[in-house]
Amino acid sequence: MQTPSSSAVAVGLVASRLLLATATSATDYLIHDHQLSSPLTSFRNLQEGIYLFNHGINPYSGGVFRHSPLYLSLFATVLPSSKTFASILWTFCDVVGAWALVKIWHARQNVSSTPRDGLIAASYLLNPYLVLPSLALSTSSLENTLTLLSVMFAAQGRASAALLLMAVQFHLSLSTLILIPPLLMLLISTPASSLALPKPFTGSTNRLPALIIEFTAYALGLTAASTLVCNGFSWVPQTWGATLTLPDLTPNPGLWWYFFTEMFDHFRDFFLMVFSVHLLIYVAPVCVKFQYDPLFATFVLAGVLGIFKAYPTLSDPGLFISMISLFPEIYPHLRHPLVTALLHLHAALLLPLFHQLWLMQGTGNANFFYASTLVFACGNGAALIDCVRAGLRLAIGKEVEGMVVIQE
Structure with a gap:
């Protein structure tokens, strides 16, 4: 965003976003939408918890407040709510x-500026999956920013800042645990584009134990601070525990809520374990396969998180979609971009329609909304698979091109 035109566009986008948020009733309307805020990210729940905390009542005793104590202490003492x-x-x-x-x-790209800067910024500021949750004041928007900042510092080689922000993000959202391995790989390697030049991992693993210890120290320090704020560990089952046990089955764009609404109680624990482990099984294969490009591995796991997270909002797949702009070299190798875009358009129409029919008009049932979330998951899955295939195809194409040159 170095050219005047790009700067002007960026200022215009920010001003229009701010005007839309403060001078209209968009927030009052969107803040109640289950697609934009989950029980773990709802601003209304955050305000309720702050009110209880300020009046000497433990907000975690009622089983409704599920935000991290970091949010509680920050908004109750420093920031107005x-x-x-x-x-x-x-x-x-x-x-x-x-x-x-x-x-x-x-x-x-190892540069200070490029002509694509404005386009990349616009891919984030104009992404409707990110704009709408932000207008709804979902804390998932803040968590996306923390994720990007931690990746930015890791790409710049600033280990302490990256690990501290990732520890904060891990504390706010337990599911982001799967992003820690590729982040560590990024810290001990290079962020330079290497999708077309696959090779064994060349980073210095000697730093890895020290980085893990530093991250653990940050995480333990934040845990201790949270425990002091709450005068005990009552926050643990209501925040981290909620991600693992799914106590609140409020509808959302994810795949968990409907499945466990219909689940028999004696099968519940087993399938909770299966769903949680399923989110983790992608980490090692993705990190091993894309060991030569940890930034792309981070991107892929962000896509996995957007599909299979326990309490997702639209901002979770929205982050993955905006990060596609970081990898323009895969665009020519995408196989079904039109089909994927149409799936997202289809889901974008069905999600609010079936949500309104079921929860507002009472003329449908849970199957209506869950069908639209399945379409949404198919769209996200198709985008993720297509990007992975394109990344692999790019490397294969370069190898074939090199073989042809040698033969000639």
Whole structure:
């Protein structure tokens, strides 16, 4: 975003976002939408917890408040929790997220600026899957910014900042555990584009134990601080535990809620374990296969998280979609981009329609909304598979091209 035209466009986008958030009733309407806020990211739940905390009541005793104590302590002491201030803060965080995405692109290309900077920033600021949750004041928007900042610092080789922010993000959302291995790989290697030049991992593994110890220290320090804020460990089952046990079956764009609504109780524990392990099984294969490009591995696992997270919102797959802009070399190798785009368009129409029919009009049932979430999952899955295939195809194409040159 170095050219004047790009800067002007960026300022215009930010101003329009801020005006939409503060001068209209969009937030009042969207804040109740289950597609944009989950029980773990709802701003209304956050305000309720802050109110209880300020009046000397443990907010975790009622089984409704599921935000991290970090949010609780921050908004109850430092930041006001009014909607107007929150709208400004959320818009600022989106701007920081777009800036971090551009900086990741710079680190990947090893340059200070490119003509694509404005396009990359726009892919984040204009992504409807990110704009709408931000207008709804879902804390998932803040978590996306933290994720991008941690990846940015890792790509720049700033280990302490990257590990600290990743520890905060892990504390806010337990599912982001799967992003830690590729982040560590990125810290001990290079972020430069190497999809077309696959080779064994060449990073220095001697630093790895020290990095793991540093991350663990940050995580333990945040856990201790949270325990002091809450005068005990009552926050653990209501925050981290909620991700593992799924106590709240409020509808969302994910795949878990309907399955466990219909689940017999004596099968529940087994399938909770299966769903949780299923999210983890992708980490090792992706990190091993894309060991020569840890940034692409991070991108792929962000896509996995957007599909299989326990309490997702639209902002989770939205982050993956915006990160596609970091890998323009895969575009010619995408096999079904039109089909994937149409699946997302189809889901974007069905999700609010069936949500309205079922929960507002009462003329449908849970199968209506869950059918639309399955279409949405198919769209996200198709995008992820196509990107993985394109990344692999890029490497194969370069190998074949090299063989042809040698033969000639």
